Amino acid sequence: MVLFKVIAWLILVYGIIALVAKKARPSGFDLPFALPAILVGAILLVMLSLIVVVGPQEVAVVTTPSGVRSEPLHTGWHVIAPWNDIHYMDKTVWVYTCANSIGEGEKPNSDAIWAPTKDGIKLGFDVSVSWRIDANEAPWIYQNVTENDGGRSGRYLWLEENVIRAKLKSALALTVSGFTPIEAYSTKRNDIQQEILERIKDECKQYRIIIDNVDVREVYYNEEYEKAINAKKLAEQEALRLIEVTKQKEEQLKQATIDKNIAIEKAKGESEALKIKGQSISSNPKIIELEWINKWNGQLPTYMMGNGQGIMVNLNNK
Template identity: 25%
Template sequence: MANNGQLQLPKTLIPLIFVGFFVVLFISKSTVTIDAGEAGVLWKRFDGGVVTDEVPLGEGFHIVAPWNEVIVYEVRQQELFEKMKVLSSNGLEIQIDASAWYEPVYNELGHLHQSIGQNYLQRVIQPAIRSAARSVIGRYTPDDLYSTKRDAIQIEIYEETKKILDKQYVQLNEVLVRDVTLPPTIKEAIESKLKQEQSSLEYEFKLVTAAKEAEKVRIEAQGKADANRILSASLTDKILQDKGIEATLELSNSPNSKVIVIGSGKNGMPIILGNQ
């Protein structure tokens, strides 16, 4: 009913509105939805705080007491990109660009949240990879960093970083050294040295090739000389006469006109006269 132009609600409806409001508030505080690639850590206000002895809440819809709280973590693999200035073994400043692939240990999310918190990237991962990079690079010279040792350096940085993070409930999957930047003067000196070494190797290769070719020619010549010497030693007068007779018999069967004088040649060999 209206009174002086104002709408009056029934007295029984007002309590229902309040009850409905608190029911909606209770439901909104008691439900949580965890998206794909995430997990939730449960914090109980009246029962010991962070739950560390249970599996984290997985993806999907969950109902919790309104006085408790769920802290959501991304559990996918994530990437950290770092530009670091470090010193080589001889004290030169080197800049390296590196990436780290990491993810929180799923079943240890409660311990991670309790001991480090959601900003574990800044608290443990970045300091760990920087410390490992300084330690590893400090054992190498700029020549090592510029040439063949880069893969070994990358592996060492990964192993040293992993030792630290394994104790911090973080799983390190990979460390990639993407680039190493040396001071310009050092880079030019190294490149010049590498060119000289390459030229020296090419010259040595040519010398070795020439020596092998000369040895091959010498061996071939020696072989021919030995063959001729053996052949000469085996050709007696009797063998030469027999070869001459064989040749004469073959020529006598030829259709070309000829005159054969038997026994008129040197050593009794026949003389062949005639036209082709």
């Protein structure tokens, strides 16, 4: 578009220079096509002034002498009468964030949204909302939402502060009240996100705002409740440790009982065996000689006591 305007101006300027030169020096060198150049350049400039270019990330609102046109201009080239005004609006996705950490959200301070759960315990939430205007409803937004002295972004900042934020807090509070702290913290977070999304979608329709997504990025317990949870976890861990110790001691006791019973049974067996052996020897003394023979290694004794003399004789002497 800019290139065409530059070309039109060059043609017009050329025609004007050629016409001036011809009048200043009638008998001198003439630049050709002075009048056609002026005519073509003027026509091109007039035509180009009627063309409005809407970018791919924009939508345009047309205001006429009779008011705001209900149909917006979408991406492309459009021919508009010169007595109409064009107002461009951003149709891209904006993201509004509430965060507990300073500097992460839209506010300079800690700005997590706190809401009570089913149990009455307040939890803090880091939440981001992805939203955009309904491009087809741009004329309504232009007429009903002020820019608030913020230029082309002022209208969107007003929507974020007065619509997105307010509706988000309301939808989150209503949703979280149906869940327990544990569910909100872990097991039901996706369900909470989806329910908040449905609620805020409905709430923002009247402002011609489209909500694309809601992200619950983080959940926080308040300080007192977090201390109580940590204390409970420590108590549970200690209880589990004691249970494990008790189990180990019970296993040790069982093993000791088993070992004891084995020893008793072994002793009983040995005692019974000795008893039986003693009875056998009493009834048959020859058993001792048989035992001696069975255990003899085939070697004669080296020493022997003399018969009734108390004298030890060495049998190895030759």
